[in-house]
Amino acid sequence: MQYQHQKLANGLVLIGEINKSAKSTAVGFFVKTGSRDEINGINGVSHFLEHMLFKGTESLNAFEVNQAFDKTGAQFNAFTNEENTVFYAAVLPEYLIEVTRLWAELMRPALRDEDFNIEKNVIKEEIAMYKDLPSFDVVDRCRTLHFDGHPCGNSVLGSKDSIDNLTAEQMRAYFTRRYAPNNMVFACTGNLNWDQICSTIADHCGTWIEQPVIRELDHFDGSKKVQRIKKENLVREHICVISSGVPAQDPRRFAASLLGTIIGDDVGSRYFWELVDKALAETATMQFGAMDGTGAFYSYFSCSSENLSKVLATVNDIFHSLSKDGITKDELIKAKNKVLSALVIKNELPMGRLVDIGLNQIYLEQYRTIEDDISAINAVTIDDVHNLIEELNPDEFTQLTLGPVQNGG
Amino acid sequence: MQYQHQKLANGLVLIGEINKSAKSTAVGFFVKTGSRDEINGINGVSHFLEHMLFKGTESLNAFEVNQAFDKTGAQFNAFTNEENTVFYAAVLPEYLIEVTRLWAELMRPALRDEDFNIEKNVIKEEIAMYKDLPSFDVVDRCRTLHFDGHPCGNSVLGSKDSIDNLTAEQMRAYFTRRYAPNNMVFACTGNLNWDQICSTIADHCGTWIEQPVIRELDHFDGSKKVQRIKKENLVREHICVISSGVPAQDPRRFAASLLGTIIGDDVGSRYFWELVDKALAETATMQFGAMDGTGAFYSYFSCSSENLSKVLATVNDIFHSLSKDGITKDELIKAKNKVLSALVIKNELPMGRLVDIGLNQIYLEQYRTIEDDISAINAVTIDDVHNLIEELNPDEFTQLTLGPVQNGG
Numbered sequence: 001m002q003y004q005h006q007k008l009a010n011g012l013v014l015i016g017e018i019n020k021s022a023k024s025t026a027v028g029f030f031v032k033t034g035s036r037d038e039i040n041g042i043n044g045v046s047h048f049l050e051h052m053l054f055k056g057t058e059s060l061n062a063f064e065v066n067q068a069f070d071k072t073g074a075q076f077n078a079f080t081n082e083e084n085t086v087f088y089a090a091v092l093p094e095y096l097i098e099v100t101r102l103w104a105e106l107m108r109p110a111l112r113d114e115d116f117n118i119e120k121n122v123i124k125e126e127i128a129m130y131k132d133l134p135s136f137d138v139v140d141r142c143r144t145l146h147f148d149g150h151p152c153g154n155s156v157l158g159s160k161d162s163i164d165n166l167t168a169e170q171m172r173a174y175f176t177r178r179y180a181p182n183n184m185v186f187a188c189t190g191n192l193n194w195d196q197i198c199s200t201i202a203d204h205c206g207t208w209i210e211q212p213v214i215r216e217l218d219h220f221d222g223s224k225k226v227q228r229i230k231k232e233n234l235v236r237e238h239i240c241v242i243s244s245g246v247p248a249q250d251p252r253r254f255a256a257s258l259l260g261t262i263i264g265d266d267v268g269s270r271y272f273w274e275l276v277d278k279a280l281a282e283t284a285t286m287q288f289g290a291m292d293g294t295g296a297f298y299s300y301f302s303c304s305s306e307n308l309s310k311v312l313a314t315v316n317d318i319f320h321s322l323s324k325d326g327i328t329k330d331e332l333i334k335a336k337n338k339v340l341s342a343l344v345i346k347n348e349l350p351m352g353r354l355v356d357i358g359l360n361q362i363y364l365e366q367y368r369t370i371e372d373d374i375s376a377i378n379a380v381t382i383d384d385v386h387n388l389i390e391e392l393n394p395d396e397f398t399q400l401t402l403g404p405v406q407n408g409g
Numbered sequence: 410m411q412y413q414h415q416k417l418a419n420g421l422v423l424i425g426e427i428n429k430s431a432k433s434t435a436v437g438f439f440v441k442t443g444s445r446d447e448i449n450g451i452n453g454v455s456h457f458l459e460h461m462l463f464k465g466t467e468s469l470n471a472f473e474v475n476q477a478f479d480k481t482g483a484q485f486n487a488f489t490n491e492e493n494t495v496f497y498a499a500v501l502p503e504y505l506i507e508v509t510r511l512w513a514e515l516m517r518p519a520l521r522d523e524d525f526n527i528e529k530n531v532i533k534e535e536i537a538m539y540k541d542l543p544s545f546d547v548v549d550r551c552r553t554l555h556f557d558g559h560p561c562g563n564s565v566l567g568s569k570d571s572i573d574n575l576t577a578e579q580m581r582a583y584f585t586r587r588y589a590p591n592n593m594v595f596a597c598t599g600n601l602n603w604d605q606i607c608s609t610i611a612d613h614c615g616t617w618i619e620q621p622v623i624r625e626l627d628h629f630d631g632s633k634k635v636q637r638i639k640k641e642n643l644v645r646e647h648i649c650v651i652s653s654g655v656p657a658q659d660p661r662r663f664a665a666s667l668l669g670t671i672i673g674d675d676v677g678s679r680y681f682w683e684l685v686d687k688a689l690a691e692t693a694t695m696q697f698g699a700m701d702g703t704g705a706f707y708s709y710f711s712c713s714s715e716n717l718s719k720v721l722a723t724v725n726d727i728f729h730s731l732s733k734d735g736i737t738k739d740e741l742i743k744a745k746n747k748v749l750s751a752l753v754i755k756n757e758l759p760m761g762r763l764v765d766i767g768l769n770q771i772y773l774e775q776y777r778t779i780e781d782d783i784s785a786i787n788a789v790t791i792d793d794v795h796n797l798i799e800e801l802n803p804d805e806f807t808q809l810t811l812g813p814v815q816n817g818g
């Protein structure tokens with residue numbers, strides 16, 4: 001395993017982790033932009049722009065983009081979240097340069113008016129579809145409630161209205177500001193020739209123009225508001241609870257991730273034994289989400305209207321008992337085993353590894369080996385977790401319930 | 410990469426592919442039994458039995474099974490299909506022996522009456538849930554229509570009636586017949602100590618008793634029946650088309666897999682350009698499914714009622730043009746790249762590799778390296794694909810449409 005790093009004159013950072021014993025390779029562009037960077041009424045533009053990159057460039061139309069990927073046999077895709085837009089592909093070594101060149105070209109899209117207008121409908125359909133998924137909708141709405149006016153509460157998809165009002169001109173201006181080379185990272189992993197990759201990227205991306213880029217947000221503790229929304233056609237209660245966490249740059253992120261696992265892993269967690277195993281809730285999970293300069297714990301529950309107050313009381317009991325009595329040694333060991341095995345298994349694939357090295361560069365401007373992360377997780381003590389609980393007050397949270405109209409709850 | 414193989418006196422086969430540079434390990438039991446082995450009114454027993462293995466043994470209850478997995482941090486699961494029931498876990502090397510011992514114990518479950526009766530409701534809920542997924546339901550029904558009375562047409566989940574009628578006694582008898590050591594394969598991959606694994610398995614599984622095991626089916630060409638079913642609440646047409654393929658043991662399986670990709674891959678295939686890109690269908694895919702002694706190509710389409718006849722006519726045109734003009738060199742190259750990259754990427758994970766070496770042992774009683782499969786795929790010629798088309802007559806197929814009541818179609 002060999003790490004490589006280079007920076008072009010325009011600020012574009014290239015990183016690679018070369019593994020000559022791998023049989024595949026992975027490659028990706030990480031753009032440090034997402035819904036939290038969408039200010040002044042352009043909510044949803046990052047995700048919409050991600051779609052538009054597949055519509056082609058000045059010299060390639062959407063049909064040709066499709067055919068070009070197809071030829072390489074690549075498994076390719078993209079995703080947008082609150083802070084990043086990531087474009088990636090896993091491919092056999094012999095097609096790596098071809099796929100790299102293709103992505104580099106697509107990073108300078110045509111953003112044609114006619115494509116923009118057609119794609120607008122696709123985006124609105126996607127928004128409508130997700131609105132019908134209460135497990136998604138409740139978290140999306142609760143994030144907005146928690147961040148209470150801060151851009152971190154922006155929905156990734158945007159709303160029907162924000163998309164209706166968005167113009168192609170606004171998208172092009174956003175593109176110029178955010179897809180600047182100094183706001184992007186190019187990453188590659190697996191069995192590859194670093195020098196060849198570097199010259200391909202320099203050829204295609206060296207002329208991109210640097211821009212002043214900013215992102216504002218200090219840590220925010222959350223609104224701690226409580227809200228209940230009734231919705232036609234629902235048969236279950238969907239509850240989201242968000243409490244304050246630590247940022248992606250904070251060394252305590254490993255302790256936070258273990259705490260999330262202890263409280264809300266799918267199986268064997270406090271939520272599991274108190275809520276799912278006792279058949280009070282069908283689903284009860286918690287995940288720690290680290291962000292740039294801030295962070296949060298997200299819990300999601302689904303249950304019958306009958307059980308709603310019991311579920312909420314149990315969640316309160318769990319948080320209070322954690323504050324009072326802390327966690328057990330056994331819980332910490334189990335959580336470490338789960339977090340470590342998930343980490344190692346994910347990173348065994350060049351594709352999984354790509355995302356980790358890319359995000360470490362984005363958030364930490366640092367290369368970390370898997371062994372660095374394993375050591376950091378192993379080093380977390382019970383006291384570390386207890387200090388975190390004391391500081392974060394997980395029993396102070398924002399809460400949103402989405403439930404059937406029939407119930408008064 | 411080092412291959413190991415051992416056979417216990419009772420017929421249990423142990424195989425391992427050791428990779429000292431892997432960071433994780435995977436382990437699994439492959440039981441050569443599935444819905445096609447469910448004769449005399451016990452349809453659904455294999456899948457139900459898979460659930461029952463998690464309910465515990467004479468010395469462990471379900472709670473303790475859950476806790477035992479939890480302690481190791483393993484990512485574990487099981488699946489049942491027409492021919493196999495597979496139990497597997499991916500885990501860090503230091504917990505491999507513990508997880509192996511646990512699976513070996515679970516392979517001799519208590520099958521308690523009270524657990525059986527409770528789990529029956531869970532299974533019936535799962536059946537009801539899948540009945541509401543038309544994309545699943547149409548394929549399930551079409552398989553039954555295609556195999557026309559042959560046990561290969563049995564539904565994996567069974568029906569509400571078959572599960573209602575099933576007794577714990579019937580399940581125990583089926584278990585004894587089918588979970589015999591000579592009808593199972595134990596497999597492991599990744600960074601592991603083979604001798605230690607073998608002695609663990611010999612300790613736990615050496616006393617299991619060999620049984621006479623049979624599975625009957627000659628190759629079957631399919632009924633080629635055409636059926637249309639109307640269903641309340643549907644808004645789209647769901648169409649399944651099944652035509653005859655080659656068995657898992659047939660060297661032509663690689664050509665068949667390439668043909669499936671050329672005709673019906675998600676993107677860039679004949680179906681994609683003729684149906685999805687032209688907006689006639691939202692979904693249009695084909696997959697080759699190789700089975701023990703037989704095989705089939707499964708196509709699935711969804712479209713509006715308006716477009717139904719146009720979609721069916723286009724599918725017919727595609728098949729006729731393949732029979733008449735064959736495939737192009739370019740199509741074969743693209744399909745090879747896709748199939749090869751999917752194969753290599755999947756096999757890079759010990760968990761993905763586990764399934765491939767396990768199934769090769771089950772179907773071929775043979776060890777194949779990834780390189781063996783890569784060579785076999787690269788060796789397929791245009792003539793191989795053309796011979797397959799000529800022999801299989803893909804334009805003769807069984808067809809089932811599940812559509813809204815409103816439409817006369």
